[in-house]
Amino acid sequence: MFKTARLRRGIVASPGCRLPGAPRDDAATRGKSDPIAKAYRMTRPEPTYTPPAGYHFLTPFYDRGVAWTTRERRWREQLVRHMALTGADILLDVGAGTGNLAVLVDRQGSGARYLGVDPDGAALAIARAKTYESPSKTEFRTGHFTAESVRDWPVPNKVALCLVLHQVGLEEKARLLRECWKCLPDGGELYVADYGEQTGLMRLLFRLTIQLLDGRTDTQPNADGLVPVLVREAGFRNVREIERFRTITGSISIIAAHKAGAPRPV
Numbered sequence: 001m002f003k004t005a006r007l008r009r010g011i012v013a014s015p016g017c018r019l020p021g022a023p024r025d026d027a028a029t030r031g032k033s034d035p036i037a038k039a040y041r042m043t044r045p046e047p048t049y050t051p052p053a054g055y056h057f058l059t060p061f062y063d064r065g066v067a068w069t070t071r072e073r074r075w076r077e078q079l080v081r082h083m084a085l086t087g088a089d090i091l092l093d094v095g096a097g098t099g100n101l102a103v104l105v106d107r108q109g110s111g112a113r114y115l116g117v118d119p120d121g122a123a124l125a126i127a128r129a130k131t132y133e134s135p136s137k138t139e140f141r142t143g144h145f146t147a148e149s150v151r152d153w154p155v156p157n158k159v160a161l162c163l164v165l166h167q168v169g170l171e172e173k174a175r176l177l178r179e180c181w182k183c184l185p186d187g188g189e190l191y192v193a194d195y196g197e198q199t200g201l202m203r204l205l206f207r208l209t210i211q212l213l214d215g216r217t218d219t220q221p222n223a224d225g226l227v228p229v230l231v232r233e234a235g236f237r238n239v240r241e242i243e244r245f246r247t248i249t250g251s252i253s254i255i256a257a258h259k260a261g262a263p264r265p266v
């Protein structure tokens with residue numbers, strides 16, 4: 001409760017914060033020629049992540065699971081409607097998973113360019129197979145998302161984060177949102193579709209399903225309504241929940257925000 005109150009007042013992870021278990025910044029950012037830093041980078045393990053359905057062996061069943069436990073068709077179609085994509089848009093899907101957003105964007109036929117990034121190679125193999133014959137320009141990349149990791153792609157003007165934030169720790173939620181902010185141009189738009197604030201029956205269902213599968217630590221900040229706070233903290237403006245969907249696993253919110261011209265608060 002105390003932690004939540006602090007977060008609501010905006011006392012959240014600072015931009016320079018470390019991921020749990022990650023190296024201190026001074027070692028990681030030493031000059032390129034520093035042999036200690038070089039050796040350190042070479043031995044630094046890849047950050048860990050939670051696969052789409054919580055466990056790697058469940059990845060092939062993710063699509064079926066998400067379809068009937070989240071009323072996926074309803075919220076995802078609405079998300080695409082709210083994004084109002086046109087042929088001029090470049091959409092970056094962070095944590096693209098098995099490519100369900102890519103499929104829908106493709107089916108919608110706006111001509112928008114879709115770019116997806118995800119650390120899970122097995123999920124992206126499914127995504128690639130599903131969009132193999134896609135008429136639009138759909139591209140996926142395996143890796144941990146940072147603004148730098150997609151620098152060689154066209155600059156996106158819209159970024160989507162679907163069902164990712166409830167699966168990562170508080171510092172990683174904040175980091176992902178800051179990286180989304182960094183890779184967008186002024187006026188760029190962010191869309192988050194994820195479990196949001198849970199109240200009443202939704203809180204109970206969320207506890208009995210998602211929190212049992214994904215654990216409480218990563219999911220509770222979402223249930224406590226912190227996602228919009230973190231979006232604002234990352235520097236986004238005009239943060240608003242545009243729709244909320246009641247499902248058998250808790251309520252899912254679509255949150256929209258945009259990047260204004262002003263510099264991000266440090």
Ligand SMILES: C[S@@+](CC[C@H](N)C(=O)[O-])C[C@H]1O[C@@H](n2cnc3c(N)ncnc32)[C@H](O)[C@@H]1O
Nearest residue numbers: 049050051052095096097100120123162163164
């Ligand atoms: C529940 S799945 C959602 C997949 C997809 N966005 C969707 O809407 O179906 C969460 C995805 O986030 C990815 N993920 C987990 N940790 C991540 C991180 N730190 N950065 C980016 N993606 C991450 C996982 O690999 C997984 O594919």
